[in-house]
Amino acid sequence: MFEVLHRYRILLSCGFILFISLLLATVNARFPYRMDPVGVLFLEVMQPLQGGLTALTQGSVQIWDQYRDLLSVHQTNEVLRTRLAALERMHEQLIELELDNQRLELLLGLGAQAPGSPIAARVIGRNPGVWTHSAVLDKGERHGIRKGMAVLSPAGVVGQVVSAGPHAAHILFISAPNSGIDALVQRSRVPGIVSGTLAGHCHLKYVQRGSDVQVGDVVIASGLDGIFPKGQQIGRVIRIATRDDGMFQDIEVRLSAELAKIEEVLVVAPAVVRAGAAQLGGG
Amino acid sequence: MPQRSSEQEPRNSEVGRLRTFGLIGGCGAVAILLQTSVLPALPFAPDLLLIVCVYLGIYHRSVGGAAWAFFLGYALDSCSGLPVGAHTLAMSLVFSAAALMSQSLWMNNPVSVCGLIAMAVLLKMVTFLFLHGVEWASVLFLPLVARYVLWDVLFSILLTPLIFALLAMGERAPSRA
Numbered sequence: 001m002f003e004v005l006h007r008y009r010i011l012l013s014c015g016f017i018l019f020i021s022l023l024l025a026t027v028n029a030r031f032p033y034r035m036d037p038v039g040v041l042f043l044e045v046m047q048p049l050q051g052g053l054t055a056l057t058q059g060s061v062q063i064w065d066q067y068r069d070l071l072s073v074h075q076t077n078e079v080l081r082t083r084l085a086a087l088e089r090m091h092e093q094l095i096e097l098e099l100d101n102q103r104l105e106l107l108l109g110l111g112a113q114a115p116g117s118p119i120a121a122r123v124i125g126r127n128p129g130v131w132t133h134s135a136v137l138d139k140g141e142r143h144g145i146r147k148g149m150a151v152l153s154p155a156g157v158v159g160q161v162v163s164a165g166p167h168a169a170h171i172l173f174i175s176a177p178n179s180g181i182d183a184l185v186q187r188s189r190v191p192g193i194v195s196g197t198l199a200g201h202c203h204l205k206y207v208q209r210g211s212d213v214q215v216g217d218v219v220i221a222s223g224l225d226g227i228f229p230k231g232q233q234i235g236r237v238i239r240i241a242t243r244d245d246g247m248f249q250d251i252e253v254r255l256s257a258e259l260a261k262i263e264e265v266l267v268v269a270p271a272v273v274r275a276g277a278a279q280l281g282g283g
Numbered sequence: 284m285p286q287r288s289s290e291q292e293p294r295n296s297e298v299g300r301l302r303t304f305g306l307i308g309g310c311g312a313v314a315i316l317l318q319t320s321v322l323p324a325l326p327f328a329p330d331l332l333l334i335v336c337v338y339l340g341i342y343h344r345s346v347g348g349a350a351w352a353f354f355l356g357y358a359l360d361s362c363s364g365l366p367v368g369a370h371t372l373a374m375s376l377v378f379s380a381a382a383l384m385s386q387s388l389w390m391n392n393p394v395s396v397c398g399l400i401a402m403a404v405l406l407k408m409v410t411f412l413f414l415h416g417v418e419w420a421s422v423l424f425l426p427l428v429a430r431y432v433l434w435d436v437l438f439s440i441l442l443t444p445l446i447f448a449l450l451a452m453g454e455r456a457p458s459r460a
Binding site for chain 1: 312315316317319320321324344345346349350352353356357358360361362366367368369371372375376378379382383386414
């Protein structure tokens with residue numbers, strides 16, 4: 001008997017534990033979570049270790065989650081930085097467009113006031129030389145621009161067209177030494193000629209000593225030269241020097257138009273041309 | 284994978300038996316602790332105790348081995364919060380299958396052990412489904428369940444050499460007694 005038991009001990013022990021397990025499973029399936037003293041004993045032994053290890057695991061998982069969150073925050077930060085840079089660029093473009101818009105509106109207002117059919121043009125090139133004061137416009141003869149036309153900006157007189165090609169034109173600023181505009185002091189109507197200097201300043205020349213000119217007086221185009229519309233602002237008197245000798249005063253004028261920064265201009269036909277055109281139109 | 288024969292291992296001495304007793308108990312306790320505390324935090328939790336039971340089935344085909352498989356399953360049931368019986372039956376079945384197979388088949392090679400581990404995972408899954416009154420044959424081939432079982436098999440097979448090597452090293456370590 002014992003020999004048989006010993007011979008089949010594996011089989012018998014397997015059968016026994018399977019039977020007991022099945023019995024346990026069946027009983028517990030019918031009465032789940034009944035009192036189990038052996039299980040309680042196991043749990044009492046394991047509970048402190050389980051508690052410690054679970055806390056350690058949860059701590060590690062939490063640290064890992066925080067690390068992942070941190071990585072995610074870093075990535076989000078990068079994305080937001082890129083987006084912010086794009087938005088900043090867009091904002092700058094919008095500001096630029098707004099400024100363009102404002103300038104063009106002013107130009108449009110000037111165009112409505114200017115006689116004849118003024119031609120709006122953009123400055124597309126400047127002469128980098130110190131002694132020459134000229135620029136290139138993006139419109140030429142094809143657009144109606146001719147040599148001798150007045151160039152204006154909303155701020156004031158800019159210069160004159162000195163040559164015109166089919167699609168571009170050269171202008172000479174009034175700050176050039178070889179330019180000259182017949183002008184008036186707006187307040188006292190004292191006449192003179194505004195002309196540039198090599199240093200880039202403008203002077204109101206040929207004003208007799210004793211004439212009523214003060215610092216801050218506005219200087220406007222007289223219209224007598226037949227090129228610049230009468231009343232167009234040229235600049236303001238900033239300095240008056242009376243020399244001991246000579247007939248005239250030395251009057252320095254600051255131009256109203258910032259020639260170095262000008263971007264859009266209005267080209268206006270000379271008064272004689274306008275008059276001719278008006279006669280042709282009338283006839 | 285440790286290559287050895289259960290017949291070649293002399294385990295007659297009391298010291299050897301005590302050491303094996305302590306080793307299996309210690310490994311089982313560690314496995315239960317890891318399985319109930321650490322591994323649930325991972326996406327796939329391999330059953331370490333199942334690997335220990337397969338080891339017992341191959342290398343400790345005895346009444347003691349069967350008792351260990353039963354008690355380890357029981358302890359896992361108690362510590363995992365399940366009603367007692369599911370893991371007990373599963374581990375008993377795994378031990379029985381491993382013991383009976385290794386009694387009649389040559390199981391001391393890595394391929395056979397891997398096959399046995401895969402079979403043990405499936406056996407455990409079927410036992411659970413059976414105990415929950417689910418028609419296991421239909422559920423086992425659902426994509427989600429099949430994927431879970433496949434991952435479980437894969438992780439268990441990957442961990443088997445490590446656990447077998449640790450247990451074998453523990454049993455072979457020179458005694459100080």
